[in-house]
Amino acid sequence: MPAPYSGGCRCGAIRYECNAEAMFSAYCHCRDCQYASGGPFAVIAMFPGNAVRFEGTASTYAVRGESGGTVRRNFCPTCGTPVWSDVEGGPGWVAIKAATFDDPSWLQPVAEIWTDSAQPWARIPGTVTRFARNPQ
Numbered sequence: 001m002p003a004p005y006s007g008g009c010r011c012g013a014i015r016y017e018c019n020a021e022a023m024f025s026a027y028c029h030c031r032d033c034q035y036a037s038g039g040p041f042a043v044i045a046m047f048p049g050n051a052v053r054f055e056g057t058a059s060t061y062a063v064r065g066e067s068g069g070t071v072r073r074n075f076c077p078t079c080g081t082p083v084w085s086d087v088e089g090g091p092g093w094v095a096i097k098a099a100t101f102d103d104p105s106w107l108q109p110v111a112e113i114w115t116d117s118a119q120p121w122a123r124i125p126g127t128v129t130r131f132a133r134n135p136q
Contacts, residue, residue, distance in 0.1 A: 009076035022046060023093065
């Protein structure tokens, strides 16, 4: 499914549109994604930040990532849906949570990242590339 991609939170208070193809998609096993998803990993699609337009007001929870950067996790203050993350002063990308796309069926994760933090009881079947931390 080619761009544009659209989506938002469960209640519709936050909406977005991506006008570029995803740069990367992955299962992220970092502890922060485990907390944010309430599960063993989050499924994310990475986009250039300047290709994504958001509408609505998100709440943000900022944490210091293992890389040393400040990771901002943006979520709906009404329904609590985690929608996207970015790194303050980072490379200018946004990581959109896959389940928030209006039609997430196009997404095919190509990697597992932060597998050093993966829970032993949650294994992804298949042959995607695995990275102990962030890919370079």
